[in-house]
Amino acid sequence: MRQKGVALVLVLWIVTLLSIMAGSFALSMRRESSIMFGLKSVAQAQAYAEAGIAMAQMMMLQSDPLKRWQADGQIYEFRFDRALIRVQMLAESGKVDLNQADLKLLQRVLSQAPIEAEKQARIADAIIDWRDKDDTAREDGAEKREYKKAGLKYVPRNEAFQSLEELQMVLGMDSELYDWLEPFITIHSGKSSVDLKKASAELRLILEDEDEKRTGAGLRKTPSRSVPVTPVDEQSEGDFDMPETGEEQDNSSNTDVLTIVSEAMIDEEITATVHALVKRVDEGSAPFSIVQWRPKYTKARSLFAVEMENY
Structure with a gap:
């Protein structure tokens, strides 16, 4: 009788183990099917x-x-x-062309960026310094000396931007600001101004005159x-x-x-x-x-x- 009892317990344990394995396999298959x-x-x-x-x-x-x-x-x-x-x-x-926009246009766009006013001025000047031909930094800008002082292993191109992604290399630019700017900028317009009839609603609101904002005529x-x-x-x-x-x-x-x-x-x-x-x-x-x-x-x-x- 004792041997039969031991055998019964052993069988129950085996059945339980097999049930657990089968359930685990079924769950695994269901997850893989879902994936x-x-x-x-x-x-x-x-x-x-x-x-x-x-x-x-x-x-x-x-x-x-x-x-x-x-x-x-x-x-x-x-x-x-x-x-x-x-x-x-x-x-x-x-859109705003990084290679053609003047300082005033860049400052106007950056004025609505989620950064402090002091940084807005620095970024605008740094963009101009990146693309201009000289090594003389603007008032709030950055040229070779400023990049080396910041510990960077590269210096401004002093030529036109070759891609939008290159803007991320400008001193002071971070990923959050770049993501905010990206929908508004280009290097393919070839124009110093923005065609507001073809601009996004957000950019139109940024670039319209203050008088127009007050009167609603913009x-x-x-x-x-x-x-x-x-x-x-x-x-x-x-x-x-x-x-x-x-x-x-x-x-x-x-x-x-x-x-x-x-x-x-x-x-x-x-x-x-x-x-x-x-x-x-x-x-x-x-x-x-x-x-x-x-x-x-x-x-x-x-x-x-x-x-x-x-x-």
Whole structure:
């Protein structure tokens, strides 16, 4: 009897152990399946976001001004298969060119930056010193001596900025300030001024005159012309209608260089964003060339954010 009792206990322990192992294996498989499903969904959202870039390029080529998408900051929305896609385009001429802007324009933009006034002046002067040809520091600027004094192993280029990322090397610049500035700056405009008609709402508010701010007569955020596009699968080939907006439209979408941000959402929770800098070309088979392509772009404000609804 004792041996039978020991055998029974042993069997119970083995069954318990096997049950625990089976449960652990099932839980592990469920987690792996969930991870794989998430990765698949993210990959699908990424592909849909890339499709949004292609759609934007095609819609900018529409011959009808009422159907043509404009590079003026408004948000366009359309459905494609499982995804809801939003696209925003901004002409580089509607941004501050780091290589052309004078000190006054740089100071005006930096005046709204989340830094103290003293640092605003230092950064503006340091940007000018980085790109000018001499080694003489401005009043609040920085040249070779200041960079060496700060313990840095590099000195100002004393030439034009070659990329936006180079701005992070300017003395006093940090990641927080750079992230704040990035949507407002460019090196592709080639102009010393900003085309406010093509600027983002935030930049227009920064650059408008103080008198205009008080009277409300300035170039404030334009009424939203972010009208939905008829879903692709419900249209006939080549027919992409966009309702009239009641505002006169021009050929501003035919800008030489522009930024396209496309964000796709599937299952109302999974999103992916692609950021592309494209240039319009008049020769060759492709009407646009890619200057910069940033897939899985996470620094841009979500086009599905509540504050973006009025664009």
